[in-house]
Amino acid sequence: MAANKELVLKMYEEMLKIRLFEEATIDVYQKGLMPGLAHPYLGEEAIAVGACTALENDDFITSTHRGHGHLMAKGGDMKKMMAEIMGKKTGYCKGKGGSMHIADVSLGILGANGIVGAGLPIAVGSALSSKRKNNNKVTACFFGDGASNQGTFHEALNMASIWKLPVVFVCENNQYGYSTAISKHIAIENISDRAISYGFPGITVDGNDVEEVYEAVKVAVERARKGEGPTLIECKSYRWTGHSVGDPGTAYRTREEVTENKAKCPIIKYGKKLVENGLATEENLNNIKSSVQEMVKEAVEYAIASPLPDENEIYQDLYV
């Protein structure tokens, strides 16, 4: 890993893209430019980036309501994302979906999803399709700790297992489902243990360590491609913000807890590591930051300048 300088810098940049994009998203909301809501991915960047870096371009992902990070890491276009978040005609879904429904099937992104747990069986279906078509594609399925309590999670894991489907279940354990702390909704220590009952490997990794996530998903992807079936990878991290942009996230957890977890920032941590290992200089990292800042700024400007959809588009795209 450490040897591949290009790859590690790319992962750093990708995480920073998500970070700055999400900060801009919150800003856009606070300025009243976003209709509805969004669920920020701040603090969880290493999971999307580590996992998507282990995928090929034509592999699939299913995403969640907290999807901006997944979309970006899978190659999503910032401009189209921001435009969609603002409900503009130039957005990924022509303004019809918004933050919670961004999709780009050409990039293998089968959509963010507003229904918790709905992505899991869809990922199984996508993996079944790859198996039938024998095209060697893998599906990575992102979902939260909360989602692992839906029936769909259990049904999906079992089906993927009996049919040895090429799917990697990536659980983003950010310690909360909305206001509910994990200790109140799950009685076991590691969600990855749930894989045991379905007969395939489950592991827990540090979701704030992009290389650890990458390595784990890479192994799982190889296993999937070889036809050996699914893997469950639980990535432990932390949701820095409230549940959504409208929730301060302070009613059900202490400031100390948030501060403590923010100190484990996956991006700062990785930047330090790269500098220490001589893979980057502070200057390199600063340059990356400036270029990403510019990108995000352009995306916001593009979105603001874009028109809203015309009323006559309301009936378009319903049926083929």
Next chain:
Amino acid sequence: MRKIRYVDALIEALREEMIRDEDIFIIGEDIGPFGGAFKTTLGLYEQFGSERIIDTPISESGIIGTAVGAAATGCRPIAELMFGDFVTVAMDPIVNQAAKMRYMFGGKLKLPLVIKTNYGSGRSAAAQHSQSLYGWFTNVPGLKVVLPSTPYDAKGLLKTAIRDDNPVLFFEHKLLYTVTGEVPEEEYTIPFGVADIKRAGRDVTIVATGYMVTKSLQAAEELAKEGIDAEVIDPRTLVPLDKATIIQSVKKTGRLVIVDEGHKTGGITGELAAIVVEEAFDYLDAPVQRLGSLDVPVPFSPSLEKIFAPSEKDIIAAVKKIC
């Protein structure tokens, strides 16, 4: 009379009923200390504790199924779904279990169960968090369907729902939660199956549901300025339905406009129109007008969402078409 918000009227009903009957508990996601995503249980956890205000994992099918089992065995559960759209995740316990158990078992048990949730567009919440799906449940015998449109109705109908020995689906419009209205301090309940004439009028009958009552009343005021006197009827419960009040009104006005936020196709506007055509055809002086949401998923962008559900303007236009 004092004025309180719709959401506070609902909480008051929950609180009073829970004090009255120990068998009542509430079960749902983030309803405890957090007070619910729409603050519909705020303060109840502090009063009744975790045994009666039960926070659950994200497991809608489990929540409703559990409530059905508890209702079948002597409890009086109130299950809250965070968004009305999530009824889809819990469809089996609602449709195949709750609605049918009593009948299938030959009347051997009762299911005093309330499924309490919200509905409606207008908040840029997009296709999976904005639907008005209550109409579906009118097509499932064994369920009762309630749609309160004011704080007064919200409190009185919720109390009746809680005291009913059958499964009741209770749909609150998200845009109504912060609306204030008169609610007496004294105890009262509102019987199911009794429509409310929200505005009396001579020229045209507007039957409207939920939030569409608000819009219809606004439209009626505009129409009054032009000399059209509209009667606005709120059925309040779709099952059971007060046909008599609607038919009586149509017999008086001879004209009918039906306004509902569900999709027009296959929705309840068609059912209401059919009832009037069947039972009061000879009294109609003009074709029945139906307004429902457009037959597309709820679009996200405000420029599209604003034409999705019937508006005051649409209602005025529909009335003028036949008056």
